[in-house]
Amino acid sequence: MGKLMVLTVLVAALAVLIGERFFALRKTTLAYRELTQNHLPNCELIKGIEIGAEDITILEDGQAFISSGLKYPGLPRYTDAPGKIYVLNPSSGADPIELHIKGDFDTASFGPHGISVYTDEEDGSRYLFVVNHPHENSQVEIFQYVEEESTLVHMKTIKHELLHNVNDIVAVGVENFYATNDHYFTNEYLMPLEALLSLYWCNVVYYSPEAVHVVAGGLFSANGINISPDKKHLYVSDLMDHSIVVLNIQKDNTLSRVKKVAVGSLCDNIEVESKTGDLWMGCHPNGVKLLLNDPNDPPGSEVIRIQNIHSDEPVVTQVYSDNGSVLIGSSVATPYKGKLLIGSVYHKALICDLE
Ligand SMILES: *[C@@H]1O[C@H](CO)[C@@H](O)[C@H](O)[C@H]1NC(C)=O
Numbered sequence: 001m002g003k004l005m006v007l008t009v010l011v012a013a014l015a016v017l018i019g020e021r022f023f024a025l026r027k028t029t030l031a032y033r034e035l036t037q038n039h040l041p042n043c044e045l046i047k048g049i050e051i052g053a054e055d056i057t058i059l060e061d062g063q064a065f066i067s068s069g070l071k072y073p074g075l076p077r078y079t080d081a082p083g084k085i086y087v088l089n090p091s092s093g094a095d096p097i098e099l100h101i102k103g104d105f106d107t108a109s110f111g112p113h114g115i116s117v118y119t120d121e122e123d124g125s126r127y128l129f130v131v132n133h134p135h136e137n138s139q140v141e142i143f144q145y146v147e148e149e150s151t152l153v154h155m156k157t158i159k160h161e162l163l164h165n166v167n168d169i170v171a172v173g174v175e176n177f178y179a180t181n182d183h184y185f186t187n188e189y190l191m192p193l194e195a196l197l198s199l200y201w202c203n204v205v206y207y208s209p210e211a212v213h214v215v216a217g218g219l220f221s222a223n224g225i226n227i228s229p230d231k232k233h234l235y236v237s238d239l240m241d242h243s244i245v246v247l248n249i250q251k252d253n254t255l256s257r258v259k260k261v262a263v264g265s266l267c268d269n270i271e272v273e274s275k276t277g278d279l280w281m282g283c284h285p286n287g288v289k290l291l292l293n294d295p296n297d298p299p300g301s302e303v304i305r306i307q308n309i310h311s312d313e314p315v316v317t318q319v320y321s322d323n324g325s326v327l328i329g330s331s332v333a334t335p336y337k338g339k340l341l342i343g344s345v346y347h348k349a350l351i352c353d354l355e
Pocket of ligand 1: 037296298323324325
């Protein structure tokens with residue numbers, strides 16, 4: 001072949017490659033997706049939640065913890081105000097209460113992300129685990145919850161090289177947890193390569209004071225994580241793979257992959273209903289809209305439920321959807337006694353009736 005011919009072939013190949021990657025990226029981000037409204041009855045915005053309710057976790061007694069004020073590089077946010085943790089009881093009709101933070105802790109740079117509660121069976125103490133991003137770092141805070149004083153007492157900050165891009169956690173002991181990393185690279189210029197090249201390089205890390213290990217890998221973008229009521233399985237949302245991955249917890253705390261369930265949306269946090277074992281997810285119907293946050297074409301919201309996830313035929317249902325006129329960027333949903341709480345990455349939170 002002549003030089004010109006080689007050049008033409010190379011340019012053509014490059015154009016095909018770029019085109020192929022462009023379409024793959026549109027597919028990954030569900031950029032084409034438009035929503036039809038699927039509203040629930042009697043939805044009301046939760047008072048006082050204005051800078052997101054990225055994660056919500058609810059206790060058996062109905063107390064829901066809300067993390068508000070995420071600071072996440074690359075995502076839009078409405079304010080630089082310090083993040084906060086609220087408690088709300090959805091059946092009481094009362095407004096959320098902001099928890100005071102005590103102890104040696106920098107509240108000014110608090111940027112709470114995924115949260116999880118662990119109850120010590122010996123003495124009933126409750127610990128709130130919070131993924132925190134102060135100054136764009138990634139670390140996990142452990143607080144003791146003192147209900148009578150509406151206070152979180154800071155106990156410990158955990159940093160580790162394997163906890164480099166933590167998104168969400170699930171606590172399994174007083175100082176033990178599983179955490180997801182939502183990126184492989186920590187360099188912000190390299191991060192976009194993961195989506196661009198469809199790299200399944202994210203993982204799940206097990207942390208205990210004695211040992212820290214990667215316990216599952218091969219995820220495109222590991223996001224929400226939670227545990228089954230019988231504590232035998234973990235569920236991880238692979239956001240960019242549009243699936244929920246089911247993992248078996250082994251005796252040595254490592255994980256083995258059981259299967260994945262397609263959800264057709266970019267699902268964020270996972271909440272597990274204790275009575276039924278159903279999974280509830282706040283999802284992003286369109287990833288491009290979430291990043292652009294155009295007020296004239298806002299990102300929407302979508303709540304998806306999975307029933308019978310361990311059976312051969314899990315049932316995946318869209319429970320709620322909104323085109324962004326009510327709630328922008330839903331990231332979590334949790335049912336409680338006929339109500340549904342829905343939180344968002346950087347917008348508001350809703351409470352609805354589940355009929
Ligand atoms: C969302 O849908 C409603 C109809 O339910 C419509 O009035 C509104 O303009 C739509 N908003 C956007 C941003 O598409």
